[in-house]
Amino acid sequence: MKILHSADWHLGAKLHGQSRESEQQAFLDWFLETLARVQPDILLLAGDIFDTATPPVSAQRQYYHFLYQAAQQCDAIVIIAGNHDSAAFLDAPQALLANMQIYVVGQAPQNAAEAVFALETKNGRAIVAAVPFLRERDIRCTQVGESLADKASAIADGVRQYYQQAAEQAQKLRRGSEPLIALGHLFAAGGKTTDHDGVRDLFVGKLGHLSATIFPQCFDYVALGHLHLPQMVAQNPRIRYSGAPLMMGFGESVSEKHIVQLHFHERQPIIDAITVPVWQKLRQLRGRQETVIAEIEALLNDEAAVWLEIIIEEGVFDSALNARLQDLVANTSVKILRIQQPSTQDFVAALSDTRQLYEPQEVFAQRLEKTPFNDVEKAQLTADFLTILQQVHDAH
Structure with a gap:
């Protein structure tokens, strides 16, 4: 039995305002060719199919066209929602897609057993526990007066219990030695990310960084989404992020x-x-003005098709530099998407001891310490604040 695992397509995403639709279409076309060549029995898609909860029509068209074509190459496809996806949007055509052996879990069912599928393929049977991104309201009720440590522990326990319930159902469905697979979308503790890659913390204050121990050991493979770099979790080859198929930021170049x-x-x-080709090169150029300009000229001489992020590391702010660099690459295959000059870095450094670089709950705690409220009142206000903050976080 062959299985392919992918995630974090972020259809409809832009990079610093630049459309990536043609690049995303090139990936989907390549993936369909790969499916035809590999002939997998099952395709697993671990969330963040779209970049936003309201994807553009072009991204929706890409998604449904891909599913129609892919269903002809696989015996079964299982898809879960990620934190970027609208669970309701993914769930809407659930019944229709199930007729094509495409199983979608957007909103986490109250009963985790309902997210477990016994998949029959031409090369055997597999049990898949398709656990979508679990929002706090899916796994716990907020408790009055709880500390951040209590909240973190409760979130981890809630996620662990959900996977345990799914695992129990998977074991009930097992008839013999068929593999048990978990599909999930979360932030595993110790996971690697890069700057500006679009990976969001799933809960405020990094509370949702979860240990690999939340996954019951009965699972033979855990297919994860959310982190954009391909990686194992806790050095366990059975628990993996496939990573995003496209570079989601210049740090991934x-x-x-x-x-x-x-x-x-x-x-x-x-x-x-399976290595994914690169359809659009990204490159980050760092250094002094003259060094960066020399590197750009070298790219122009090579007629390279590349998108650039420019970081000027020394010197002073030059108000004419942005226009000069853009003029340098005008009417070429080189595009500059972002320019960062020293003044921006100096400004951020100057703020290193200000509230702007603190987590919101840290700012709230500092302000609360200056109020006359007693400990009980402070605990209640903190709980209320964290609830509101999580609601805002979920909405974005």
Whole structure:
């Protein structure tokens, strides 16, 4: 049995205002060709299919066209919602897609057993627990007066219990030695990210960074989404992020992108990576003005098609530099999407001891200490604030 695992497509995403629709379409076309070549039994998509909860029509069209074509190459497709996705939007055509053996779980069912599927393929059977991004309201009720430590522990316990309930159902459905697979979208503790890659903390204050121990050991493979760099979790080859197939920020410009391919030998996953081609090169140029200009001229001489982020690291702010650099690349295949000059860095450095670089709850706690409220009142106000903050976080 062959399985492919991918995630974090972010259809409809832009990079500093630049459309990526043609690049995303090139990936989807390549992926369909890969499906035709590999002929997997099951395709797993671990969330953040779209970049926003209200994806543009063009992104919706790409998604449904891909699913129609992919369903002809796979015996089953399982899709979960990520934190960027609208659970209701993904769930809307659920019944229709199920007729094509495409199983979608957008909103987490109250009963985790309802998110578990026994998939019959031409090469055997597999049990998949499709757990979407779990919002706080899916797994717990806010408690009055709880501390941040209590809140973090409660979130971890809620996620752990949900996966445990799904695992129990998966084990009930097992008839013999078929593999048990979990699909999830979360931030595993110790996971690697890059600057400006669009990866959001899933709960305020990094409370949702979860240990790999939340996954019951009965799962033979855990296919994760959310982090954009392909990686194992806690050095465990059975628990993996496939990573995003496209570079989501300039910090990823030196990383290779993958689709995970696996098959099972007596429930032991044999894992390989399929390298995703690069359709749009990204590059970050750093240094003094003259160094950066020389590097741009070299790219122009090579007729390179590349998008650039420019970071000027020394000197003083030059009001004419942005226009000069844009004129340099005008009517070429080189595009400058972002320019950062020293004044921006100096300004941020000057703010290093101000509230602007604190977490919101830290600012609230500092302000609360200066009020006349007693400890009980402060605890209630903190709980109310964290509830509101999480609601704002979920809405964005």
